[in-house]
Amino acid sequence: MADVSISANIRSEFGKGASRRLRAQELVPGVIYGHGADPVHVTLPGYDLMMALKTPNVLISLDVEGKKELVIPKAVQREAIRGFLVHIDLLTVKKGEKVSVEVPVHTEGELAPGQLVLEHSLNALPVEAEATHIPESVTVSIEGLNAGDSVLAKDVKLPKGVTLDVEDDTTVLQVLAAQAEEPAEGEAEGESAE
Numbered sequence: 001m002a003d004v005s006i007s008a009n010i011r012s013e014f015g016k017g018a019s020r021r022l023r024a025q026e027l028v029p030g031v032i033y034g035h036g037a038d039p040v041h042v043t044l045p046g047y048d049l050m051m052a053l054k055t056p057n058v059l060i061s062l063d064v065e066g067k068k069e070l071v072i073p074k075a076v077q078r079e080a081i082r083g084f085l086v087h088i089d090l091l092t093v094k095k096g097e098k099v100s101v102e103v104p105v106h107t108e109g110e111l112a113p114g115q116l117v118l119e120h121s122l123n124a125l126p127v128e129a130e131a132t133h134i135p136e137s138v139t140v141s142i143e144g145l146n147a148g149d150s151v152l153a154k155d156v157k158l159p160k161g162v163t164l165d166v167e168d169d170t171t172v173l174q175v176l177a178a179q180a181e182e183p184a185e186g187e188a189e190g191e192s193a194e
Contacts, residue, residue, distance in 0.1 A: 004052040005061045008042040019087070028085045032062070032071060034092030040064065046085055053085075056124075057101045057134045060090070072099065072131065093131035100128050100165045103135055105156070105172060109143030115178035116147055122172045125156060126165040135159050140173060150174035 011022075011029060019029050028049050032040040042064060052058050053073060062069045071090040079086055093099055102124035111118060125138055138158060140151050154168035 004048075004055075004058055005063065006044055006048050006052060007063045008044045008065075010065055011041040011043050014041070023084070023086070028088055030088040030090055032064070032069065032090045032092055033074070034071075035094075037092070044088070049088065050085060056104055056136060059093075059132060059134065062090070070094065070131065072101070072134070095130075095132050097131045098128050099131045099134070100126065101134055102126050103129075103162075104137040106137050106139045107142045107173070108139055109141045111142055111175060112144050112146045114147070116145075117176045117178050118142060118145075119174050119176055120172075121174060122153075122166075122170070125153065125172060127158065127162050128165045129159075129162040133159075133161055135162060142173065142175070145175045147175055147177040 008030070011018075013021075022029050022043055023046070026046040027043045028046050030042050030044055032042060042062075052060055053076060057072060060071050060073070062071050070093050072093055073088060074091040075089040076085065077087040078084065091099070104124050105120065105122060107118065127135075127138075129135065135158075138156055140156055142151070145151075150171050151173040152168065153164050153166050153170040153172055156164075156172060158164070
């Protein structure tokens with residue numbers, strides 16, 4: 001996992017008005033937490049942060065006015081309609097430290113022939129991994145699965161050093177038989193009259 005470098009500045013103004021002024025300047029207000037230290041309120045460049053957040057669980061090398069810190073995003077708030085960044089909470093991490101994160105689940109392969117539907121019970125799998133070695137995603141093979149089959153958390157192959165942060169028997173994916181809709185009575189009569 002490649003880390004991303006971003007510069008940040010300490011923030012001294014707080015409240016809705018101050019946050020709006022920052023966002024008008026394409027800056028994002030944020031807070032850095034972790035390791036028993038007092039929270040540090042910062043501003044980050046909006047575009048750089050948005051590009052960094054395209055990678056799930058990105059490791060960010062943050063330069064806060066000359067002081068370097070490794071952080072991962074913990075909570076990201078976005079504007080509901082346009083999706084721009086409103087606020088971010090960052091968690092300080094150290095090399096070798098384990099963190100709990102959710103890793104996206106991707107599938108590969110084809111289901112068995114027939115009308116089957118794949119249901120994702122978990123779109124992201126909770127895992128514990130070293131902060132500097134968080135996997136971008138995990139891949140699950142669905143090759144040949146039939147209706148009624150499921151993939152449990154313990155069946156997901158995890159990279160070395162990554163452990164589950166959820167019960168082993170938690171369902172990640174399941175295969176369901178597609179249910180055909182019966183035509184309404186009026187539609188069936190109208191078709192036969194033609």
